[in-house]
Amino acid sequence: MVARRIIGAVAESLQLEAHEVVTTSSIGITVFPQDARSADELLRNSDIALQHAKQNGKNGFTFFDAAMNAAALRRMALEMALRAALEKNELQLHYQPQIDLHSNRIIAAEALLRWQTPELGAVSPAEFIPVAEDTGLIVPIGAWVLRTACRQAVDWLADGRPLQRIAVNVSVRQFSQPDFVASVVATLRETGLDPAALELEITESVLMAQADAAVKTLAALKRIGVQLAIDDFGTGYSSLAYLKQFPIDRLKIDRTFVQGLENNVQDAAIVNSVIAMARSLGLEVTAEGVELPDQLAFLRDSACHDAQGFLLGKPVPPEQLSALLA
Numbered sequence: 375m376v377a378r379r380i381i382g383a384v385a386e387s388l389q390l391e392a393h394e395v396v397t398t399s400s401i402g403i404t405v406f407p408q409d410a411r412s413a414d415e416l417l418r419n420s421d422i423a424l425q426h427a428k429q430n431g432k433n434g435f436t437f438f439d440a441a442m443n444a445a446a447l448r449r450m451a452l453e454m455a456l457r458a459a460l461e462k463n464e465l466q467l468h469y470q471p472q473i474d475l476h477s478n479r480i481i482a483a484e485a486l487l488r489w490q491t492p493e494l495g496a497v498s499p500a501e502f503i504p505v506a507e508d509t510g511l512i513v514p515i516g517a518w519v520l521r522t523a524c525r526q527a528v529d530w531l532a533d534g535r536p537l538q539r540i541a542v543n544v545s546v547r548q549f550s551q552p553d554f555v556a557s558v559v560a561t562l563r564e565t566g567l568d569p570a571a572l573e574l575e576i577t578e579s580v581l582m583a584q585a586d587a588a589v590k591t592l593a594a595l596k597r598i599g600v601q602l603a604i605d606d607f608g609t610g611y612s613s614l615a616y617l618k619q620f621p622i623d624r625l626k627i628d629r630t631f632v633q634g635l636e637n638n639v640q641d642a643a644i645v646n647s648v649i650a651m652a653r654s655l656g657l658e659v660t661a662e663g664v665e666l667p668d669q670l671a672f673l674r675d676s677a678c679h680d681a682q683g684f685l686l687g688k689p690v691p692p693e694q695l696s697a698l699l700a
């Protein structure tokens with residue numbers, strides 16, 4: 375009740391000269407002595423609860439609970455370990471094949487980060503990529519990913535492996551670095567990879583977040599000659615008006631639609647429409663997350679270009695992809 379009264383009082387609008395100003399507030403609450411006994415710990419708890427209150431939408435209050443503490447501690451541990459991961463050589467790239475549905479051959483591979491630490495075990499990218507994003511560590515890590523994947527592709531091509539391109543994921547933070555395009559140019563030069571053999575995957579939410587800036591960056595990347603793909607297509611807010619302005623080569627249909635194919639009429643309609651739209655815009659389409667033969671058959675019938683998924687090949691260490699390519 376007190377928290378609600380405070381938020382209500384703060385929320386009353388103020389008149390500042392000609393302007394009416396409205397303030398919102400968020401409150402984190404911890405309880406003595408249940409949650410903690412020392413002042414330091416109480417303050418830390420209330421701060422953790424405050425972060426949650428803000429995440430739950432502002433203008434509210436949240437009580438601390440022990441699970442929050444566990445989550446916050448896990449995050450701190452991840453953050454500390456991630457700072458050292460590059461130097462300690464704990465990061466690795468795995469490669470997942472992409473199959474051309476016409477020839478049934480592997481024509482490309484997507485590089486996917488793997489992180490294994492002695493202390494924390496294997497940590498999934500879904501957990502550590504957001505931490506890398508928030509801390510800015512994604513910038514050096516992303517540079518390492520790009521360099522490693524380009525080098526690997528150069529090796530495969532030198533060995534005569536039939537690979538048309540290597541796909542690398544690019545995060546928001548990397549993409550919006552002012553020197554991102556320059557760093558891609560430098561990496562291509564350093565590794566000697568043909569720009570046309572590199573595909574950068576960017577999620578649609580990244581592009582739509584700053585669409586006008588994104589159009590410029592994409593155009594600059596296109597001028598260097600790299601391929602551009604929109605990852606997880608269909609999950610974010612896309613504007614078709616922007617889609618036609620983005621100089622992209624490929625849409626990757628998110629796996630949630632592919633996995634809904636057999637039971638969900640709407641998903642089938644969406645997949646069909648995305649393929650048809652991409653084709654008429656002159657874009658290639660890759661379906662992600664193909665796990666079942668029926669899904670593959672559907673995609674073939676819909677004239678989808680490429681597919682990727684556990685049915686066709688899981689992400690594997692480079693030696694194993696090498697063998698598959700051979």
Ligand code: C2E
Pocket residue numbers: 470485486487498499500503516519543544545575605606629662663664665682683684685689
């Ligand atoms: P993504 O780029 O959409 O990658 C595809 C994810 O789907 C991968 O998860 C892959 O292992 C998984 N996957 C592939 N086929 C199937 C399937 O048939 N069924 C299911 N259920 N899953 C499948 P992963 O490796 O855990 O990566 C998750 C996400 O983390 C990626 O999604 C990407 O957004 C991000 N990520 C991974 N590596 C990097 C990286 O080097 N840089 C950046 N910025 N992000 C990365």
Ligand code: MG
Pocket residue numbers: 484543575605
């Ligand atoms: Mg991807």
Ligand code: MG
Pocket residue numbers: 605606626628662
């Ligand atoms: Mg994806």
